[in-house]
Amino acid sequence: MDPASRSLRPLLLGGGAALVALVFGGVVLGTSGTSTPDQALRGISAALGWAEPLEPAAQAIHELRLWRVLCASLAGAALALSGVYLQGLFRNPLAAPGLLGVSTGGTLGATLAILVLGGYGPQLLLEGSRAWTPYALSGASFLGALATVSLVLGLARGTARTDPGTLLLVGVAVNATLGGAFVAVQAWVLDDWQVSQALLAWSFGTLDDRQAYHVWMIAAGLVPALLVVPRTAFALDLFQGGETDARRLGVATGTTRALVVVVASAATACAVSAVGAIGFIGLVVPHIARRLVGTGHARLLPAAAVLGALLLPALDLLQLALLDRRLLPPGAVTALLGGPFFLSMLLRHARGRDL
Amino acid sequence: MTAPPLLEARGLRFGYEPGQEVLRGVDLTLRAGEILFVLGPNGCGKTTLVHLLCGCLEPAAGAVLLGGEDARALDARRCARAVAVVPQDLDGVAGVPVERFVLGGRFPHVPAWRSPSAHDRAQCRAALERTDAAGFAARTLGQLSAGQRQRVHLARALAQESPALLLDEPTSALDPGHQVEVLDLAREQAAAGSGVLVVTHDLNLTSQYAQRVLLLADGAVAAEGTAAEVLRPETLRPVYGERLWFGTFPDSGRPIVLPRGGDASE
Numbered sequence: 001m002d003p004a005s006r007s008l009r010p011l012l013l014g015g016g017a018a019l020v021a022l023v024f025g026g027v028v029l030g031t032s033g034t035s036t037p038d039q040a041l042r043g044i045s046a047a048l049g050w051a052e053p054l055e056p057a058a059q060a061i062h063e064l065r066l067w068r069v070l071c072a073s074l075a076g077a078a079l080a081l082s083g084v085y086l087q088g089l090f091r092n093p094l095a096a097p098g099l100l101g102v103s104t105g106g107t108l109g110a111t112l113a114i115l116v117l118g119g120y121g122p123q124l125l126l127e128g129s130r131a132w133t134p135y136a137l138s139g140a141s142f143l144g145a146l147a148t149v150s151l152v153l154g155l156a157r158g159t160a161r162t163d164p165g166t167l168l169l170v171g172v173a174v175n176a177t178l179g180g181a182f183v184a185v186q187a188w189v190l191d192d193w194q195v196s197q198a199l200l201a202w203s204f205g206t207l208d209d210r211q212a213y214h215v216w217m218i219a220a221g222l223v224p225a226l227l228v229v230p231r232t233a234f235a236l237d238l239f240q241g242g243e244t245d246a247r248r249l250g251v252a253t254g255t256t257r258a259l260v261v262v263v264a265s266a267a268t269a270c271a272v273s274a275v276g277a278i279g280f281i282g283l284v285v286p287h288i289a290r291r292l293v294g295t296g297h298a299r300l301l302p303a304a305a306v307l308g309a310l311l312l313p314a315l316d317l318l319q320l321a322l323l324d325r326r327l328l329p330p331g332a333v334t335a336l337l338g339g340p341f342f343l344s345m346l347l348r349h350a351r352g353r354d355l
Numbered sequence: 356m357t358a359p360p361l362l363e364a365r366g367l368r369f370g371y372e373p374g375q376e377v378l379r380g381v382d383l384t385l386r387a388g389e390i391l392f393v394l395g396p397n398g399c400g401k402t403t404l405v406h407l408l409c410g411c412l413e414p415a416a417g418a419v420l421l422g423g424e425d426a427r428a429l430d431a432r433r434c435a436r437a438v439a440v441v442p443q444d445l446d447g448v449a450g451v452p453v454e455r456f457v458l459g460g461r462f463p464h465v466p467a468w469r470s471p472s473a474h475d476r477a478q479c480r481a482a483l484e485r486t487d488a489a490g491f492a493a494r495t496l497g498q499l500s501a502g503q504r505q506r507v508h509l510a511r512a513l514a515q516e517s518p519a520l521l522l523d524e525p526t527s528a529l530d531p532g533h534q535v536e537v538l539d540l541a542r543e544q545a546a547a548g549s550g551v552l553v554v555t556h557d558l559n560l561t562s563q564y565a566q567r568v569l570l571l572a573d574g575a576v577a578a579e580g581t582a583a584e585v586l587r588p589e590t591l592r593p594v595y596g597e598r599l600w601f602g603t604f605p606d607s608g609r610p611i612v613l614p615r616g617g618d619a620s621e
Contacts, residue, residue, distance in 0.1 A: 091447050230468050238459050241445040247411050248442070249515070250435030250463030296455055298470060 008299050011292065015306035019073060022313045026069025027062055029320050031327065035062065047212075067210040072313040072330065074218040075271040076281055080308025081225045082271075083282025084289070084301050085264035086149070088236035089257065090156060092167055093290070094345065096283035097268040100152050100167075101174035102145050103279065106265075106272035107202055108178050109144020110137050111185050114195075134273075138217050141273035145265040148174060153261065205276035205331035207316060214274040221270025225263040226305060232260055233297035240295075278331045280338020281308055287345065358387040359423070361519040361550040362438060366417035367407055369400075377403045379574040380417065385519055385550040390542055392561040393554045394585070395571030396594060401554045402443075404571070405523050408552070410434035422518070435463035439512035441522040444504065449497030453507050456496055457483060460514030482514040483507075486540060502533035509540060520544055522553045526560060538564045558612040562586055562604075570594060586610040 027040040035043070035058075043062025045051035053059040079097060086095045086102070097103050113136060155170045182203070189195045201208075235256045238246040243253045268282070289304040315333050362385040370376040377400040385391055395401050406412040408419055410426040419426040421437035429437070439460070448456060460482070461475040483489040486506040496504055505525060512520055522541060526534040538553070538560055545551045545566075555561060561568055561582060568585040570578040578590040585591075588601055591612060602611040 230470070234462060234465065234470070237451075237455065238462060240451055241442075241448045241459075244406070244411050245442060245445055247431055248409050248435065248440045249459050250432040252431045294452075295450060 008293060008303065011303055012306060015310060018310055019306075022073065022310065022317065023066070023069050025317055026072075026313055027065045029317060030061065030065045031320070031324075032061055063212075064209065067212055067215055068207045069313045069316070070215045071210045071218060071275050072207055072316050073309045074215060074222055075275045075278060076285070076308035076310070076312030077305040078218055078222040078225065078267040078271040078308070079278065079281040080285035080289070080304040080311075081222070081301060082264040082267040083286045084297070084304045085225070085232070085236075085260050085267075086282070087286055088239055088297055089153070089260050089264070090167055091240055091242075093287065094168055094283070094342075094349075095171075096280070096286075097145075097264070098277070098279035098282060099175070099342075100149070100171040101178050102148050102152075102265065102268050103272050103277040104175050104178040104182065105148025106141040106145035106269040107277050108182050108185075109147075109269070110141035110273045111182060111199060111202070112144070113137055113140030115185065115189075134213055134217055135220075138220065138270050138273040142221075142266050142269035145269035145272070146262065148178065149261050149265050153257075201329070202276040203331070204329035204335075205278035207275060207330055210275070217274040218270050221267040222305075225267040226302075228259060228263055229298070229301045232256060232263075233301055236260070236297040276329075276331065278312070278334055280334045280342065281312060283345075284334075284338050284341050285311055287341075358389075360384045360386050360420070361422060362408060362552070363420040363423075364404075364408060364417065365420065367404070367414045367419065368416040369403060369407060369412060369414050371403075376415075377574050378407070378414075381571070381574070381576055383569055383576070383579075385552050387518060387548050387550050388545055389566050390545040390551040390553065390564060391567045391569065392565035392582075393552060393569045393571060394556070394558065394561060395577075397556075399571045400574045401571060402523060405440060405521050405554055408521060409438045409440050432463040435515065435517065437517055438519045438521060439515035439517040441505075441508045441512045441520070441525055443523050444501070444528065445508075450495055452493065452495050453483070453488070453499070454479065454492045456507060457492075457511045457514050460511040460516075463515065463517075478516070479510070479514045482510040485513060486510040487536075501528035502530065505529055505533065505537055509537065513544070518548070519550045519552070522551065524555055525553060526555060526557055534560060558586060558591075562609045562611065563607070582609060586612055 024037070024040060027044055028035050028037060039054065039058065040062060042051055043054055043059060044066055046053040046059055047063045047066050054062065082102070083096045086097060086100065087093050152170055152174055156167050186196065186199050189199070235246065235251045238249050238251050247253045285308045286300070286304045289300055289307050293299040293303045312330065316330060319327055319333060364381055364383045367378050367381040368376060369378045381404060383391070393401055393404065403412065407414055410419065410421070410429065410431070413427060421429060421434060426434055457479045458471055458475065461471050461478060465471050465475060480489065483492055486509045488503065488506040488510050491499060491503060496507065499507065505528065509525070520541070525537050525541070529537065534557070541551050541553060542564055553564070565582045568580060568582050569576055570585050570590060572594045577594055578585045587610070588599070591599060598615045600613045600615040603609065604611055
């Protein structure tokens with residue numbers, strides 16, 4: 001059946017149900033043992049303020065698990081959505097936030113903010129965190145991501161318009177430069193073991209010790225990106241024929257481009273500043289979504305968000321089930337799976353087939 | 356009686372690089388119900404003119420008036436509701452299904468934040484039927500022949516329902532049978548009240564279909580008039596060179612102009 005004519009509703013409903021199951025599973029399972037469903041349910045209700053908490057130690061464990069699975073889910077959705085936006089804008093299915101350097105830009109922005117604001121601390125957290133500090137971090141990350149997208153966009157528009165090879169090379173160059181700056185920062189704070197650990201956690205992502213405010217940070221980037229789907233989807237469809245063609249059909253191309261750049265940067269940046277750089281979600285999930293619902297953005301954007309929300313927590317739970325206590329950083333898992341996937345996409349492209 | 360102009364260019368000047376003007380003061384008027392052909396050698400600024408006329412480029416001097424209003428004062432949607440362009444082949448759309456491609460023509464009619472309505476989809480189906488392209492609505496553009504693709508491009512422009520229709524070299528990729536089909540459609544469109552502007556290299560199709568002809572050379576209007584007035588040795592030879600052969604269609608008496616190669620037997 002033609003993917004474009006398949007209804008979106010089963011995917012959204014099924015995805016929603018699967019998400020509830022994943023969240024529940026994520027609270028039941030954990031490195032510190034398995035809870036009873038009853039306990040998990042009470043832990044969740046208490047965390048949301050709907051019930052009396054369990055005894056403090058158990059309540060803390062359940063809350064950590066809840067924030068972990070919610071962070072994974074929202075970050076997966078944000079990165080996947082950001083990937084579809086960037087791919088639509090660059091007219092290129094390989095334009096993912098990780099590959100264009102947007103995640104690195106966001107990471108660097110947040111890292112510099114820690115150094116500049118001072119009082120840096122472990123686990124991506126500002127020491128003695130005043131209420132606003134995590135958001136200052138997200139803000140700096142957003143600026144880093146925004147600057148990177150704008151730079152890549154400027155370079156890509158100035159040189160080859162749509163050639164995927166050139167765009168990826170621009171991404172490689174930008175990524176390398178920003179990565180170098182990140183390593184320089186790392187080297188500079190090497191003496192401080194805690195901060196080095198935190199920065200390392202950042203470069204491969206971490207879901208450990210997440211708090212409620214991390215969930216809110218990611219949501220702050222994800223929600224605007226979801227809200228503007230109806231405003232941008234039709235216009236992004238028309239970008240496929242080039243900006244001149246879109247403009248001829250009545251698209252205010254400058255406004256659309258700016259809006260997409262801002263929401264995609266914010267979604268990536270907020271995810272990155274809460275859970276670190278987790279690669280390949282923004283590449284792999286949109287690809288799967290295109291297979292399922294076709295390339296029209298009105299369907300592709302929500303579908304990618306749902307699939308991203310499922311994939312990252314599912315991988316995390318799978319790890320927990322298979323590896324038990326020796327958990328890998330989530331970015332390592334996505335890179336181990338996503339790298340070969342990316343390679344196969346490149347090979348298909350090299351053979352002249354549709355991506 | 357003259358219909359009010361749908362599209363006017365007044366003293367249009369434009370250059371991509373400073374000091375290198377592509378257009379040096381072009382005037383033209385397109386009225387409802389007429390079909391105007393724009394001719395000119397390669398690089399004379401025809402495609403640039405199309406970009407200016409649809410508001411995609413801003414002139415360095417002069418103005419484009421759409422329905423009497425300066426295009427610079429109109430947003431992209433209003434420009435698109437005034438002028439539809441049938442582009443030459445687009446890259447990047449090979450994977451796009453025909454139905455969704457044609458739906459793009461409805462963009463200027465769909466309010467921001469909304470999706471295309473059932474009415475928009477009906478307009479698209481009607482446009483596909485008019486261009487005899489309904490049969491391949493479910494395919495992607497990359498799966499079509501050049502002629503089919505041209506009909507789909509035209510369908511998108513018709514779905515746009517703009518009074519002025521600009522066709523940028525609509526016949527260059529087509530075999531003779533499809534060439535006349537596309538221009539028949541353009542002529543029908545003009546008869547139904549649109550203003551149609553066709554940019555082309557084809558002098559003989561111009562001779563048969565044009566009500567008025569504008570000849571561009573070196574970024575300026577070299578001649579303007581009916582086909583019989585413009586397609587003459589004294590106007591064409593200074594622009595295209597001496598190697599042209601002139602004749603007339605026996606039935607209509609309209610001019611025929613052919614490129615004249617060296618004859619190997621001579």
